[in-house]
Amino acid sequence: MTRRVAIAGVGISKFGELWEQSIRDITLEAGMLCIFDSGIRGGDIDAICIGNMSAGRFTGQEHLGALAADMGGLGNVPSYSVEAACASGGAAVRQAYMAIRSGEHDAMMVLGMEKMSDVTQTEAMNTMSVASDWEWEGLGGATFPALYAFMARRHMYEYGTTEEQLSLVTVKNHANAAHNPYAQFQRPVPLEVVMKSGFIADPLRVLHSSPISDGAAGLVMCSEEKARELTDTPVFIEASTQASDTLALHDRKSITRMDSVVISSREALKKAGLKIDDIGVIELHDSFTISEIMQMEDIGIAKKGEGGKAVEEGITQIGGNSPVNTSGGLKARGHPIGATGVAQIVELVYQLRGEAEGRQVEGVEKGMAVNIGGTGATSIVHILGR
Amino acid sequence: MAEKGVAQVWRKIRAIYNIQGNICKTCDTHFFPPRLVCPNCRRKGQLEDYKFKGLGNIHTFTIVRQAPEDFKRQMPYVVAQVELDEGARITAQIVNVDPEDVEIGMRVRACFRKITEYGGGGLIVYGYKFEPVLKVTGHPYP
Numbered sequence: 001m002t003r004r005v006a007i008a009g010v011g012i013s014k015f016g017e018l019w020e021q022s023i024r025d026i027t028l029e030a031g032m033l034c035i036f037d038s039g040i041r042g043g044d045i046d047a048i049c050i051g052n053m054s055a056g057r058f059t060g061q062e063h064l065g066a067l068a069a070d071m072g073g074l075g076n077v078p079s080y081s082v083e084a085a086c087a088s089g090g091a092a093v094r095q096a097y098m099a100i101r102s103g104e105h106d107a108m109m110v111l112g113m114e115k116m117s118d119v120t121q122t123e124a125m126n127t128m129s130v131a132s133d134w135e136w137e138g139l140g141g142a143t144f145p146a147l148y149a150f151m152a153r154r155h156m157y158e159y160g161t162t163e164e165q166l167s168l169v170t171v172k173n174h175a176n177a178a179h180n181p182y183a184q185f186q187r188p189v190p191l192e193v194v195m196k197s198g199f200i201a202d203p204l205r206v207l208h209s210s211p212i213s214d215g216a217a218g219l220v221m222c223s224e225e226k227a228r229e230l231t232d233t234p235v236f237i238e239a240s241t242q243a244s245d246t247l248a249l250h251d252r253k254s255i256t257r258m259d260s261v262v263i264s265s266r267e268a269l270k271k272a273g274l275k276i277d278d279i280g281v282i283e284l285h286d287s288f289t290i291s292e293i294m295q296m297e298d299i300g301i302a303k304k305g306e307g308g309k310a311v312e313e314g315i316t317q318i319g320g321n322s323p324v325n326t327s328g329g330l331k332a333r334g335h336p337i338g339a340t341g342v343a344q345i346v347e348l349v350y351q352l353r354g355e356a357e358g359r360q361v362e363g364v365e366k367g368m369a370v371n372i373g374g375t376g377a378t379s380i381v382h383i384l385g386r
Numbered sequence: 387m388a389e390k391g392v393a394q395v396w397r398k399i400r401a402i403y404n405i406q407g408n409i410c411k412t413c414d415t416h417f418f419p420p421r422l423v424c425p426n427c428r429r430k431g432q433l434e435d436y437k438f439k440g441l442g443n444i445h446t447f448t449i450v451r452q453a454p455e456d457f458k459r460q461m462p463y464v465v466a467q468v469e470l471d472e473g474a475r476i477t478a479q480i481v482n483v484d485p486e487d488v489e490i491g492m493r494v495r496a497c498f499r500k501i502t503e504y505g506g507g508g509l510i511v512y513g514y515k516f517e518p519v520l521k522v523t524g525h526p527y528p
Contacts, residue, residue, distance in 0.1 A: 126454045135394075136419050139402065139501065139513065140477040141450060141457045142465045149448035150467055157446070157490050201448040250467045250475040255446065 005100045006227035006234040007384070008107075008220045009038020010346040015215035015334030016184040023059050023115040026216040028071045030339075031111055034218035035072075039230050040107060042074055045220070047105045050081035051092030051112035052338035057127045059115050068111055085131035086287060088112065089217070089341025090242075090371030090380030096221045097240045097382075107226050112342030113216035124212050128337070131374040133248035145209060145288065147249050147375050149201035152290035155256045156203065158305065161293065163203055165308030167194040169289035170207050170331055172317055177328025179358030182343075184213055184334030208289040213334035217342035219349075235349045238366070239271035239383040249375045256305075258376030261298040265370060268381040272366075276300040279383070280364035281351045282322055283344035285372045286329040292316075295370055296324065318361055326351060326359045341371035341380065348384045390504045395511055402513035405496055407474060409436040416472040440496030440514070442470040449485045456502040464488050468516050482517040493519045 011033025013026045021029075035042060048068050056062040065079030084091040089112030096108040116124050128144045137147060155161045171191050177183035189207065197207040220230075227234035243264040246252055252259070269276060276299060284299075286292035293307035301322040302310035310316065316324035327333045327347035330340060348367035350356040367384045398419070400406050407418030411432040415424070418438060424431025447466035450457070457463070464480040466488070480488055481499065494516040501511040 122455050125452070129454065135398070137477045139511075140465055140515075141453065141460065141463060141479050141502070142477050143450055143453055143457075145452065146448045146450050146465050150446040153448060153490070154446040198451070199449070200452045201450050204448075248477070250477050255467070 002101050003103070004224040005097050005237045006222055006224050007237065007345065007349055008040060008222050008227045008230045008234055009034045009036070010219055010349045011035070011037055012182050012217040012343055012346045013215050014182055015213050015336060015339070015343070017117045017212075018214040019117065021214065023055060023061060023113060024067065024071055026115065026214060027064070027068055027111055027113050030113065030216035030218035031068060031072050031109060034109065034220050038220035040220050040222075042072065044107050045074060045077060045109050047077055047099065047108045048074065048079035049092045049096045049099070049108060049110050050079065051089035051110070051341055052081050053083055053085055053088045053114060053131070054127050054337070055115065058124070059118050064113070084378045084380070085373035086285065086335075086337050087341055087371045087373030087378040087380050088338040089343065090369070090382065091341065091378075093219065093221070093342060093345055093382060094240045094242060094380055097237055100221055100223055107220065107222035110219040110221055110342060111216060112218075112339040114336035114338040115214045116212045116336060117214050121212065137248055137250070143201060145201040145204055148288040148290055149204045150249060151255050151294065151375070152203050152288070155290060155294065158256055159308070161308035163195060164191070165293065165311050166203070166208055166289045167191055168311050169286060169292045170194045172311070173286060173325050173329040173331040176318065176326050176359050177332030180328050180333060183328040183332055184211060185328070185332045204288055204290070210287045210330035210335035213336040215334055215336035215339045215343070217339045217346050219342060219345060233353050235352045236385050237382060238385045239268040239381070241268040241271065242378070242380045243267075245377050247374065247377045257294060258298055258372065258379060260376050260379035261295055261370060261372065264379045264381040265299040265368070268368070268383050272383045272385070274366060274383065279322065279366050279368045281326060281348060281361045281367045282324045283327065283347055283367070283369040284324050284329065285340070285370055286325060286331050287335060289331065291372070292324065292329065299368070299370060318359060323361050326356060326361060341369070344369035344371060345382060345384070352384060352386050390508060392509055395509060403498070405438040405440050405476070405514055407436055407438060408433045416470070416474045418470070418474040418476050438470055438472055438474070441519075442468040442476075442494060442516075444480070444488065444490055444492045444494060445469040445475055446490060447480065447488050456504060466516070468494055479515040480517065481515045495519050
């Protein structure tokens with residue numbers, strides 16, 4: 001009989017350009033906060049799992065598992081990091097889920113982090129490009145935003161998705177982030193401003209893209225038994241799934257959907273015994289606003305090709321049928337790559353515990369997070385419940 | 387950086403100078419870049435070298451206005467996914483055209499160009515770009 005896996009505590013650093021803090025500082029901050037939130041004794045944590053994409057290139061430091069154990073004073077606990085590009089955080093959560101569920105570990109700390117502002121913007125862009133098929137897409141001069149622009153252009157061509165619809169995703173996510181004290185951009189942005197911001201790769205503009213960010217997020221995950229000792233408000237992981245797709249976007253039959261998201265979300269709902277309408281709050285991976293629209297369709301809250309229209313109708317707003325990215329999403333909360341997948345879970349836990357002040361969805365029982373890597377070559381889905 | 391080494395470009399010269407990929411004789415699918423294993427047939431696959439004709443249509447495209455160092459001098463430039471006549475899709479720049487005139491479905495053909503150079507004393511990489519058909523390659527006048 002496998003056991004249920006719970007989240008006993010969460011912690012998150014401020015997201016943004018944190019010039020005064022190093023990768024050690026933010027890692028320690030998120031780690032301490034999730035330990036304090038859970039009330040667990042440091043000595044009861046029996047393993048650490050890190051989600052990080054590219055600290056070696058962004059900061060010159062690797063071996064973050066050992067770094068976290070050392071900085072946190074956790075001494076000799078086993079620790080390691082996992083990498084799945086922008087889905088590294090989700091991958092770390094899933095590794096811990098499997099380790100606890102199997103009985104190998106009882107209580108783990110999961111940390112996701114990225115420190116991106118120590119390098120120039122150009123270097124940061126180069127590093128992000130390695131999440132795609134660097135050798136064969138990068139060779140043609142296709143930057144990471146260019147690949148998402150490919151999807152956006154094609155989505156507009158096939159389904160009539162408009163620039164305004166792409167921009168409305170930004171407006172919604174910024175409006176939500178205005179109430180998130182950890183978000184990088186805690187301010188609303190008007191539609192006209194989004195639609196007049198400069199192009200980075202047509203049809204995508206600066207304000208359709210997630211920023212370069214520093215930040216870390218942490219969870220204390222444990223067995224149900226341990227969680228009940230620690231807290232009256234444990235949140236449970238009801239499903240954890242993952243799927244892959246071709247590394248290069250040009251090898252996909254269709255570039256207006258992400259099969260990895262379709263497969264992993266469908267499987268997660270099946271494992272949790274739920275339908276998509278049962279999910280009260282959703283965190284999607286809006287690295288660019290087109291990806292939020294595509295994922296709305298891929299997980300089934302909008303029909304294929306109608307994601308843009310659904311945004312217009314407001315179904316993804318707080319108070320709508322399927323609120324998406326109450327945290328502000330990658331666009332406005334910020335996207336420190338390795339931290340993102342963990343930060344999504346942190347937001348769902350706040351929502352499920354009723355602690356998302358100013359952006360709380362009423363009566364929410366279940367939440368879903370979709371964390372993707374590259375252009376959808378990895379998709380990791382978690383469903384959480386009270 | 388590791389990815390700017392000579393050997394890394396040199397070992398793909400055959401593929402990027404000639405648009406040489408492969409074809410699986412079992413399922414009749416063309417691949418570019420060449421694959422080591424046919425993803426459809428796996429161990430039953432039979433891969434043979436195949437030189438693409440270099441003709442196709444634009445499947446999707448963008449105009450890049452923020453680029454990494456190696457491509458900065460070319461900005462703004464058009465990059466596209468070209469659906470080759472044999473079926474594979476390839477990511478490449480589109481040249482010899484006003485960016486505003488590029489559209490989905492446009493007929494294009496491959497041309498041989500300098501792709502980038504790795505800094506002042508670094509490697510110069512050559513390979514494929516694409517241009518609209520019915521234009522004289524590299525000729526500045528109509």
